[in-house]
Amino acid sequence: MKLSKKSEYGLRALLELTLFYGKATLQRHQIAERQHIPVEFLEQILLALKRAGLLSSRRGMKGGYMLIKSPDEITLGQVIRILDGPLAPISCVSKTAYQKCSDCPYATKPYCPLQDAMGEVRNAIADILDHYTLSQFATARPAVRTS
């Protein structure tokens, strides 16, 4: 149930790009320095996000990356799916990348207990991450804890 470094770095990079959204472009090394990410690794992450249509880039001097969509329209769920694949703990409960499980003894039966439990988990995760926007992410503040 773990988030990869790739997704973690990707989210932190997008956080920086959100802060400068509509103001400026950011270069790899700027993002890398601000968020302590190895620049060559960051590069392929930004590229993946670009191919997915979240970013645009300019080459050459004064080049850099910028968000192409509004941070209100990008959710953490979208980003993690691009970088890490489906959110579902097992692929037979994924809605965006469903795959029938081959070896499961319940695969042919009308009902699978594991699907029931993991389906709930998948929905809970997706409910949070598909409604958590980059805007919210970038402006998050400590909640007042009562405990």
Add this chain to the structure above:
Amino acid sequence: MKLSKKSEYGLRALLELTLFYGKATLQRHQIAERQHIPVEFLEQILLALKRAGLLSSRRGMKGGYMLIKSPDEITLGQVIRILDGPLAPISCVSKTAYQKCSDCPYATKPYCPLQDAMGEVRNAIADILDHYTLSQFATARPAVRTS
């Protein structure tokens, strides 16, 4: 965000043991056949569950495994933690196995956006899995869907 085969097999094995709880012991090969699990792999899973105090076993002829605790008192969350480790997507939001993140630029600051988001996810997962018992798991039936 994936569940390992180890946990999947472990849960399916415990499902069988729940069905025979208080009635009989089950041997490796019986569980393995009923659930299509490689028997040598199943062995180390059962052993881990035994060390964690969920199972007892008898050696020799007529040996086998049985649940040592009531299936009402065992949750899917416990099992997955034993076999896969913490539920939290990143270790700095784990409640059962917290670890400070070393390289994160927010580690020293009062607040980290990623912790906020992933903390929510961790709580949602734990809320489900720590309240889902083996009894429920073993008796789960298809819900009537309205869509």
Add this chain to the structure above:
DNA sequence: CGATACTTGATTAACTCACTCGGCATTGAG
């Protein structure tokens, strides 16, 4: 042109996952 910065593809070291194997210890049957 030449410095800067993004693009692309290849490569890699370390690690994890999902098993697999061999040998030992314990138990019950004959």
Add this chain to the structure above:
DNA sequence: CTCAATGCCGAGTGAGTTAATCAAGTATCG
């Protein structure tokens, strides 16, 4: 007591993934 069945335990292994790293491009600005 011996033998066979079964669980116990540690080590090993091949495939795949993760997290980078590197080298050789191509576009852009001054």
